[in-house]
Amino acid sequence: MKEINAAEFDSEVVNGGKVVLDFFSTECPPCEALAAKFEDLSHLYGNDIKFMKMYRQGNRELAEKLGVKSSPTLLFYDNGQEAGSRLTGGIKRSEIIRNLDSMLTAGRVEEIRSQIKPSVSEFDVIILGAGPGGLTAGLYLCQSKINTVLIDIALPGGHVSTTHEVSNYPGFIEPQAGYMLSHNMSEQTKLCGTIYKVAVDVTSVDLEKKEVVIDEYETVKAKRIIIATGTTPNLTGAPGEKELKGKGISYCATCDAKYYNDKEVLVIGGGNSAVEESEYITRFVKKLTIVHQFDRLTANKQAQDKVLSNPKISILYDNEPRAFIKDGDKIVTETENIKTKERQKLVSDGVFIFIGMKPNISLFRDKLELDQWGYIKTNEDMLTSVPGVYAVGDVISKKYRQITTAVADGTIAAMAIAKEID
Numbered sequence: 001m002k003e004i005n006a007a008e009f010d011s012e013v014v015n016g017g018k019v020v021l022d023f024f025s026t027e028c029p030p031c032e033a034l035a036a037k038f039e040d041l042s043h044l045y046g047n048d049i050k051f052m053k054m055y056r057q058g059n060r061e062l063a064e065k066l067g068v069k070s071s072p073t074l075l076f077y078d079n080g081q082e083a084g085s086r087l088t089g090g091i092k093r094s095e096i097i098r099n100l101d102s103m104l105t106a107g108r109v110e111e112i113r114s115q116i117k118p119s120v121s122e123f124d125v126i127i128l129g130a131g132p133g134g135l136t137a138g139l140y141l142c143q144s145k146i147n148t149v150l151i152d153i154a155l156p157g158g159h160v161s162t163t164h165e166v167s168n169y170p171g172f173i174e175p176q177a178g179y180m181l182s183h184n185m186s187e188q189t190k191l192c193g194t195i196y197k198v199a200v201d202v203t204s205v206d207l208e209k210k211e212v213v214i215d216e217y218e219t220v221k222a223k224r225i226i227i228a229t230g231t232t233p234n235l236t237g238a239p240g241e242k243e244l245k246g247k248g249i250s251y252c253a254t255c256d257a258k259y260y261n262d263k264e265v266l267v268i269g270g271g272n273s274a275v276e277e278s279e280y281i282t283r284f285v286k287k288l289t290i291v292h293q294f295d296r297l298t299a300n301k302q303a304q305d306k307v308l309s310n311p312k313i314s315i316l317y318d319n320e321p322r323a324f325i326k327d328g329d330k331i332v333t334e335t336e337n338i339k340t341k342e343r344q345k346l347v348s349d350g351v352f353i354f355i356g357m358k359p360n361i362s363l364f365r366d367k368l369e370l371d372q373w374g375y376i377k378t379n380e381d382m383l384t385s386v387p388g389v390y391a392v393g394d395v396i397s398k399k400y401r402q403i404t405t406a407v408a409d410g411t412i413a414a415m416a417i418a419k420e421i422d
C-alpha cells in the first residue's frame with residue numbers, strides 16, 4: 001500500500017496498470033471503518049492490483065477534477081480506464097472484492113479466494129446493530145470492563161443518523177442534528193474501547209452457540225448476544241416502487257429532500273414520521289401533497305397542527321398508491337380512492353414513503369419467540385426466549401419506539417449481562 005499525491009497520479013494510477021485508489025480524510029469515521037478492510041485486502045490482492053491512498057483535502061483540486069465529492073471514495077483503474085463502480089460511504093468488504101475480482105480472470109480470482117484464511121475472535125458480548133440501543137449497551141458494557149464487539153451492516157448510528165433533527169432527546173436545549181447526536185453516541189462508545197466491526201456483511205448468526213460469521217470468513221464468538229438490529233421501512237408494494245427506489249422514490253427526508261429545491265413532491269403516509277418529515281421537506285420544496293389511506297391523519301395532535309397550517313402542504317385523504325411510473329424527470333403516482341375506487345394520476349418530481357416499519361430479524365426469525373407483528377419478545381431484563389440472548393430497541397415487542405426507549409433498553413440489557421458475567 002502506498003500513499004501518493006496529485007503529482008504522482010498520472011505515473012502511479014493512469015499509467016499504473018491495475019490500481020485501486022482510496023481518497024480518504026482525517027476525522028472521518030467511514031474512512032476509519034474502511035482502513036482495516038483496505039489494508040487486509042491489499043495483502044490478498046497486492047500481487048495483482050496496486051493499492052494506493054490519497055489524502056483528499058491535501059489534493060483537493062485533483063479530487064474535484066475526478067468528481068470525488070465525499071470521503072472515503074474508492075476508484076478502480078485498469079490500464080488508465082476507470083473500472084468497476086465507484087464506492088463511497090460505508091463501504092463493505094464484499095463490494096470492494098466484487099470490483100477487484102472484475103479486473104482479474106476467473107482463474108486468478110479462484111486462486112486468491114483459496115488463500116483466504118478463516119479467522120476466529122472471541123469476546124464476552126456481541127452486539128448486533130449500532131443504533132442508539134446497541135451503542136448504549138456497548139457503552140455500559142465497556143465501562144463495566146466487559147470485552148464487547150459491535151457489529152453493524154452499515155455505519156454506526158442507526159435511524160438517528162438520517163433523522164434531520166431530534167428535539168426530544170434529553171440534555172439538549174436546542175434541537176440536535178440527528179447525524180451529530182448519533183456521531184457523539186458512537187464516539188463515546190468507541191473511545192471507551194468497544195471494538196467496532198461495521199459496514200460488514202453478516203453471513204450467519206447462531207444464537208445457541210453465540211457465534212456470528214461476518215464477511216463469510218470471520219467468525220466472532222461470545223458468551224452473550226444482544227440483538228439491536230432495529231427496523232426497516234415498509235414498502236407500499238405498488239408496481240414501480242422497487243425499480244424507482246433511489247431514482248425518485250425515497251424513504252429518507254434528511255438524505256434526499258435537499259435535491260428537491262423548489263420542486264413538487266408527494267409523501268405517502270399520515271402517521272408521525274410522514275407528518276414530521278413532511279414539515280421538514282417543505283424547507284426545500286414549493287409544494288407537497290400527503291397521500292393518506294384514511295380520512296384523517298394518524299400523527300399526534302402537535303405534529304398534525306403544524307402540517308395542517310403549512311401553506312405548502314395539501315392532503316389527499318382516503319387514497320393509496322397503486323403504481324409509480326417514471327415519465328422523463330417526473331414520477332406519475334397512480335392512486336386509488338379506497339372508498340369510491342376512483343383512480344387518479346399525480347405528477348411530481350419525487351415521492352417520499354413513510355408507512356411504518358418492520359423488524360430486522362431475518363437472520364434469526366425462527367429461533368426466537370416473537371409477537372404477532374414479528375417483534376422479539378423479551379422479559380424485563382431484555383432477555384429473549386433463547387438463554388444468553390438479549391434484544392433491545394425498536395426490534396423488540398413494545399409500545400413506544402423512540403431513541404430514549406432504545407437507550408433505556410440498551411442500558412438494562414448491559415446491566416443485566418454485567419451482573420451475570422460478574
Ligand SMILES: Cc1cc2nc3c(=O)[nH]c(=O)nc-3n(C[C@H](O)[C@H](O)[C@H](O)COP(=O)(O)OP(=O)(O)OC[C@H]3O[C@@H](n4cnc5c(N)ncnc54)[C@H](O)[C@@H]3O)c2cc1C
Binds near residue numbers: 159168169
Ligand atoms: C424518520 C424517523 C424519524 C425519527 N425521529 C425520531 C425523533 O425525533 N426522536 C426519537 O426519539 N425517535 C425518533 N425516531 C425513532 C428512533 O430513530 C428509533 O426509535 C431508534 O433509532 C431505535 O434505535 P435502535 O438502536 O433500536 O435501532 P436503529 O436506530 O434502527 O439501529 C439499528 C441498527 O442495526 C443495524 N442492523 C440492521 N440489521 C442488522 C444485522 N442483521 N446485523 C447487524 N446490524 C444490523 C442497522 O444498520 C442499524 O445501524 C425516528 C425514526 C425515523 C425512521
